Amino acid sequence: MLRVEELNKPAGTWCPSCRKGVGCGIYETRPGECRTFGCLWLADEQFPAELKPERSKVVFAVEFGGGRVGAYVDADQPAAWRRPDIFALLKRMAAAQAARRGQVIVFIRDRAIAILPDREVDLGAVNVPGKSIVYRDDPRTGRIDVQVV
Ligand code: SF4
Known part of the structure; x- marks a missing residue:
């Protein structure tokens, strides 16, 4: 669980948009950091x-x-x-x-x-x-x- 500055998400925490076992719940509009990772x-x-x-x-x-x-x-x-x-x-x-x-x-x-x-x-x-x-x-x-x- 990485830090995502654009989401103000600290390392080691779940992203609120993460759908466990499914993937990103906002895939089409995910932040640039997520797109380039x-x-x-x-x-x-x-x-x-x-x-x-x-x-x-x-x-x-x-x-x-x-x-x-x-x-x-x-x-x-x-x-x-x-x-x-x-x-x-x-x-x-x-x-x-x-x-x-x-x-x-x-x-x-x-x-x-x-x-x-x-x-x-x-x-x-x-x-x-x-x-x-x-x-x-x-x-x-x-x-x-x-x-x-
Ligand atoms: S890819 Fe989606 S679920 Fe993963 S950190 Fe980015 S916004 Fe959150």
Whole structure:
């Protein structure tokens, strides 16, 4: 359950227009954010079929022109991203993104966890308006440093 700014809908809450088991109740007039949202399971033929969001409980989306992969976890099953095949996919994505300092972020309601090739960084409650996640090179360690600004 993603945040939808145009609807003033916080992360982790149901949209009042959602018809469970049916779909969007205002599909023809849904906001622009909903129209442009791209779920990887739908958009990428190479994406593992078994990770259909209704089964995996994780929705993957490419954001910021590819600068971020967001993995939005069903708040009722907050450990879903730890499932071995999903975690392995997140790590592969993190390795691919690392070369260009792209991000892989797990979101559980407003909590964000940065997935890096060598570790995970729990950023706490940052999925709120006005906060951004920034990756920087740490010259002391040679690792990626994750900051919230
Ligand atoms: S697609 Fe429809 S149900 Fe889903 S968040 Fe947008 S308006 Fe709500």
